[in-house]
Amino acid sequence: MNKFEVEKDTIGDIIILPREQAVLMTYYRNNIAHMLVLPSLMAAIVTQHRHISRDVLMEHVNVLYPMLKAELFLRWDRDELPDVIDALANEMQRQGLITLQDDELHINPAHSRTLQLLAAGARETLQRYAITFWLLSANPSINRGSDRALLEKESRTVAQRLSVLHGINAPEFFDKAVFSSLVLTLRDEGYISDSGDAEPAETMKVYQLLAELITSDVRLTIESATQGEG
Template sequence: GGRSRTGRTLTPKAGMLAMTLRSYLRDSRKPITLIPVYTGYEKVFEERSYLGELRGQAKKKESLLGTLSTVRSLRKPYGRVRVTFGDPIHLSEYLDQQHPGWLQESYDDCAFRPDWAPVVTERLATRVTTEINKAASVNPINLVAFAILSTPRQAMDEKQLIQRMEAYHTLLANAPYSHLTTLPSGNGQDWLAHAESLESVSRSSHPMGDLIQTNDRQAVTLTYYRNNILHIFALPALLACLIVNQRRCSEDCIRASCRILYPFLKAELFLYWDKDDLDNQITLWLETLIRQGYIAVDEDSFHINPDNPVAELHMEGLAEHMMQTLQRYFLTLSRLTHQDSGQLTPAQLEEQSTQLAQRISLLYGINAPEFFDKALFRTLIQRLVTEGMVRECKEHGTLLFSEELEPLTEVLERTLNSQLRQTILNSL
C-alpha cells in the first residue's frame, strides 16, 4: 500500500504479493505472516516536489544538485514520524478462508499459478491496505488540516480553530475508528503551536484576536495530511452531510442513504466495516453526536441541536470534508446519464468527468487536487460496475445503465447543494 501525491491511499499493486503467494504454494512449511504498517508524517520531506507535481510539473530526475539541495533541506524541522502496526495476517489462515483445500491441491501443471490465485491475491492486497488504514495514527497536523480546510478561505479565528480541533479529538476518543487508532496527547493550543513551528499554517495578529490562515502552498499541502485521516472521519462526515443539508432526516432515511453510498466510500477509502457492521457503526456515531450535543432527535427526526451555539459550525465543518466526494459522484453520474445508455466507454467517462471536475473546481475555488484525480473517478466507475448499477457492453466496451442507478442519484440529489448541482448540470 502507498499514498498518492494528494495523501490518499492508492489502489494496491499486488505484484509482490502474487510472487509471495506463488512461492508459498510451492513450499508452505515455513509460515508467512504479513504485518500491516502505517507511517504517519507531520511534514513530508518531498513536500515541495509533491506540490510541483500536483500543479502539473514533470517529476524531476535525480541529480548531484538535487542531492546537495536535499542535504540542505535536512536542517529544517520535519516534526515526528509515528509508526504503528496493524493486526497480522497469517497467510495459511487467509488461504483457508479464501480457498479451502488449497494445501491438498497440486500446482505442478499450472506452474504454481492456479486459476483462483489472481482473485485471492487482489483480495489480499485490499485486505493489507485496509488493515494499514485501520492502524492509522492521528497527529496534530492531521487535526489542524482537518479543522482549517473545512472553512471557505482556509482561515479561522485562533480560539475557534483550537475549539474545533479539540471537538474532533473528543469525537474520535468517544468513537474510535478501530482499537488500533491512536490520538495525539496535549490540547488544541499545543497542536497549533506545533503546526506553526513546522510552518504548516501562518498567523496574522489582530486586535480582536489572532487569525490562523494558510497561503495557497500551505492549503494544498495540508490536504495531504487531511487525506491521511479522511477514512477515520468518513462515517461521521457522511452523517453530517445528510443532516446539515436536509435539515431534518429520519433514521430510516439516514440508514438507507448510508447503505447506498457505503460501497463506494469503502472502495475509495479502504474502510474496514462490512455491510453487516455498518448499522452498528451508524448507531454508534448517532449516539456520539447526540452525546456531544451536536444533534438532537425528536419524532424519529435527527437535526442540528438548536441549544448548542457551535453545533452547526462543527457539523458543517465535518460535512465539508465528505461533500467534495459526493460532488464527484454526482458529477460522474450526471456526465454518464447526460447521453443515452451505451454511448461512453469507461475511459471516456473517466476523462470527461476529470475535465468537468477541473472546471467546477475553478468556478467554485476548490483548492483540493484530489477533486479531479483520475484515479478516484476510475475507482468509482469500477465500483458502479461491481455493484450492478452499470454494465459494460462486451461488444462495444461501452457503459450501459438503467433504473438501477436511480437510488444513488436520488441520495446525491437530496444531499448536495441545489446551486452546485445546477452548475454541474449546466456545464455538461
C-alpha cells in the same frame, strides 16, 4: 512545522494557511477523511433534512457506502453498517451535535455550525460522485462502445471545471485513480456494464440523493456540463 501563519488585529489572532502550503495540506486532510467520512456523511444528511429517521438515514448511507469504502479503504462490511451508524449517532448526540427523538436524528440548533463543519468533510467526495452519476443519467450508454473509459474521462473533465469555477484547491479532486476506482465500483454494484446501458431511473435516483447534499451553484455547474448534448 511552519504550516500556518499568525496575524494579529484588535480582536485577536488570525490563523492563516499560506497559499504555498494549501496543496500540501490536502494530504493531511485526506488522512483525516479516512477517519471522519462516515460521520461527515451523516452530518451532511442530517443538516440537509433537519431531522431524519434512523431507517431513512441508513438507506442513504447504504447507497453511498460501497463507493466510500472502495475509495477510502473503510474497514466495515455493509452488514456492519447499522451498528456503526447507531454508534456514531449516539456519539454525535453525546457531543451535542444532534438530538435523538423517537428514533429520529434532529439538528441541535445550538451546535448547528459545528455540524455543518463536520458535514464539509464529505463535501468534495459527494460532488465527485454527483458528477459521475449525472453524466451516467444524462447518457446511459456512455460506458459502451469503443471507448469504455469515456465515463471516467468526462467525469474528470467536469471535475476540473468545477475545481476552477468553485475554487477547489485539491489535485485529488480530479485525480485519475479516484475516478477509475469509482467507475469500477459502479460496475461491481451493477450500475454499469460493458454490454448494456445504465438504467437511468436508478442512476438518477442516486444523483438526486447526492444533489440534495451539494450546493445549488455546484449542482448547476454539474448539470450544465451536458447542455447541448444529444
